[in-house]
Amino acid sequence: MPRQQPPTRPVRRRSYDQFCAAARALDSVGDRWTLLIVRELLAGPRRYTDLHADLPGVSTDVLASRLKDMEQSGLAVRRRLPPPAAASVYELTEHGRGLLPVLSALARWGTPALAERRPTDAVRAHWFALPLLRALDGTEHAGVVEVRLEEGEFHIRTGGDTQGDDAYGYGPAPYPDARIVLDAELCLALGRGELTLAEAVAEGRAEVHGEGPLAAELRGG
Structure with a gap:
C-alpha cells in the first residue's frame, strides 16, 4: 500500500508581523513590481501578455506570482x-483602485529623479498620466481628456467623482471632451506645479482642442 503523503500546507506569505497600518499595507504591496502592476491596472483591465509587454524587465514567473x-x-x-474575445484579463478591485492616491504621492516624491532620461530607460505614454492627473486635480468640469505625446496617447478623467471608474486609460478615448497636445517634459513640469496648463497654452507649449466647457476651462477661458 502506497504511503500516504501529509496534506500540503498553504505557503504563508511573508509578513512584517507588526501591528502597524503601514506594515500591513507593505505586506500586500511591498514586494518588487506589485505597485507597478497596480499602475498598469489603474488604466483598466489587461491581459497577462499586455502587462508583461508594458513592464519591461519583469520575468514571467515573477509577474505570475505577483x-x-x-x-x-x-x-x-x-x-x-465573453466571446469573441475569449481571453482572461486582470483588473483591480475597489480595494486595489484605492491605491491611486498612493501611486500619485509616490510619483510626486520621485519626480525629481526624472531630471534626465537615461539611455536604458523604458518609457510608455500612459506613465505620464499620474503627474497630469495631479496637475488637473480640482478641475471644475468633469470629462475625459485625450492626451497626445510624442511617446503615444492616453486619456484621463478629470473633475467630479471618478470612484469606480478608471482614472486613466490606454490609447485615445472614443469620445473625449477635450484633447491636449504637449510633451513629456511639460507633463512633469505641470505635475510639479511649476505652471498651469492654461499658462502652458498661453506660452505656446501646449494645445487644447475641443468646444465644450471642459476644453474652455483647460485653455483658461
Missing part, C-alpha cells in the same frame, strides 16, 4: 472576457 498574490490580497481579480 498577480496571484494580488488576487489573494483582494487587490485584483481575474475574469474571462
Whole structure:
C-alpha cells in the first residue's frame, strides 16, 4: 500500500508581523513590481501578455506570482472576457483602485529623479498620466481628456467623482471632451506645479482642442 503523503500546507506569505497600518499595507504591496502592476491596472483591465509587454524587465514567473498574490490580497481579480474575445484579463478591485492616491504621492516624491532620461530607460505614454492627473486635480468640469505625446496617447478623467471608474486609460478615448497636445517634459513640469496648463497654452507649449466647457476651462477661458 502506497504511503500516504501529509496534506500540503498553504505557503504563508511573508509578513512584517507588526501591528502597524503601514506594515500591513507593505505586506500586500511591498514586494518588487506589485505597485507597478497596480499602475498598469489603474488604466483598466489587461491581459497577462499586455502587462508583461508594458513592464519591461519583469520575468514571467515573477509577474505570475505577483498577480496571484494580488488576487489573494483582494487587490485584483481575474475574469474571462465573453466571446469573441475569449481571453482572461486582470483588473483591480475597489480595494486595489484605492491605491491611486498612493501611486500619485509616490510619483510626486520621485519626480525629481526624472531630471534626465537615461539611455536604458523604458518609457510608455500612459506613465505620464499620474503627474497630469495631479496637475488637473480640482478641475471644475468633469470629462475625459485625450492626451497626445510624442511617446503615444492616453486619456484621463478629470473633475467630479471618478470612484469606480478608471482614472486613466490606454490609447485615445472614443469620445473625449477635450484633447491636449504637449510633451513629456511639460507633463512633469505641470505635475510639479511649476505652471498651469492654461499658462502652458498661453506660452505656446501646449494645445487644447475641443468646444465644450471642459476644453474652455483647460485653455483658461
